[in-house]
Amino acid sequence: MSKPRKPQVLKPATAAAKLDVYLPATPREFQEGQVSRDELDELQRNPPQWLVDLRRDGPHPRNVVAARLRVSNSGLARGGVTEALTTAEINALAADPPEWLVRERESYAEVRREQRRIEERRRDGAG
Structure with a gap:
C-alpha cells in the first residue's frame, strides 16, 4: 500500500x-x-x-508594473523604476508619461510587432 x-x-x-x-x-x-x-x-x-x-x-511587483505601463521589465529598469509602484503611481505615470516611458512603449510595441510577424511566418510556413 x-x-x-x-x-x-x-x-x-x-x-x-x-x-x-x-x-x-x-x-x-x-x-x-x-x-x-x-x-x-x-x-x-x-x-x-x-x-x-x-x-x-498595490504596491505591485515589477512584472505587473511593466504590464500596466506596456513596457518590458528591462524598460522599467532603464527608466529608473526599481521599486514597487502603487496603482496611483502607475496611473500618474501613464497619464503624464515621461520621455523614457514614451520611448520604452514604442520600443516594446515594435518588439511585439516583430514577434507577431515571426509567429505568423512560422504558422504560414508550417501550414
Missing part, C-alpha cells in the same frame, strides 16, 4: 509570484508561512480582502 501523498507547499515568494502580488506588502503570516497548492487555489478562487486590496491598489 502506498503512503498518502504529502501536500506540495510553496515558499511565500513563489506563492506571491503566482498571485501577482508584491511579497513585502502581504500580511506577515503569508510572508512567514508556507502555502500549499490547495491553499493557493483557494486564494485564487476566493481571495481574502487583503489580496483584493493588494491587487487593486
Whole structure:
C-alpha cells in the first residue's frame, strides 16, 4: 500500500509570484508561512480582502508594473523604476508619461510587432 501523498507547499515568494502580488506588502503570516497548492487555489478562487486590496491598489511587483505601463521589465529598469509602484503611481505615470516611458512603449510595441510577424511566418510556413 502506498503512503498518502504529502501536500506540495510553496515558499511565500513563489506563492506571491503566482498571485501577482508584491511579497513585502502581504500580511506577515503569508510572508512567514508556507502555502500549499490547495491553499493557493483557494486564494485564487476566493481571495481574502487583503489580496483584493493588494491587487487593486498595490504596491505591485515589477512584472505587473511593466504590464500596466506596456513596457518590458528591462524598460522599467532603464527608466529608473526599481521599486514597487502603487496603482496611483502607475496611473500618474501613464497619464503624464515621461520621455523614457514614451520611448520604452514604442520600443516594446515594435518588439511585439516583430514577434507577431515571426509567429505568423512560422504558422504560414508550417501550414
